[in-house]
Amino acid sequence: MFLTHEDVDFYAPKVANSYLPAVELRVARIDGRTVGFSGTDGNKLEMLFIDDDYRGRGVGGALLGEVLDRIPRLELDVNEQNPDAVAFYRRHGFVIVGRSEIDADGRPFPLLRMVSSAAST
DSSP states (O other): OOHHHHHHHHHHHHIIIIGGGEEEEEEEEEEEEEEEEEEETTTTEEEEEOOOTTTTTTHHHHHHHHHHOOOOEEEEEEEEEOHHHHHHHHTTEEEEEEEESSTTTHHHHHHHEEETTTOOO
16 A cells, blocks of 8 residues: 555545545445445546455446446546556556646645546547
8 A cells, every 4th residue: 555554544534524525425335345435526536445355356347337337528536656546447448648746635646637538539
């Protein structure tokens, strides 16, 4: 993981108090257990998180597919230091269209702007 415990401590309250209330949330459950969720705001995917125990099982692809069915011209920002996430979005047809040296909070986490192939045409 590219985030330190201090980074997680910094972002956790922001996610709970600011980010989650601002998005349309979709939750994936298996056998009653929440295993992932996505959040969109307009045509932007703001978050896609999958429980570590369920990565590689199609949960992320299913959530992303549901979002793309509703919003084919989807945009997102992904941390450059998260190559697994970058590769995941590329496998699902996203292309990089921009880069920022810092995240939305001004912290030194470079972000890649990606758009779905439908949005890049």
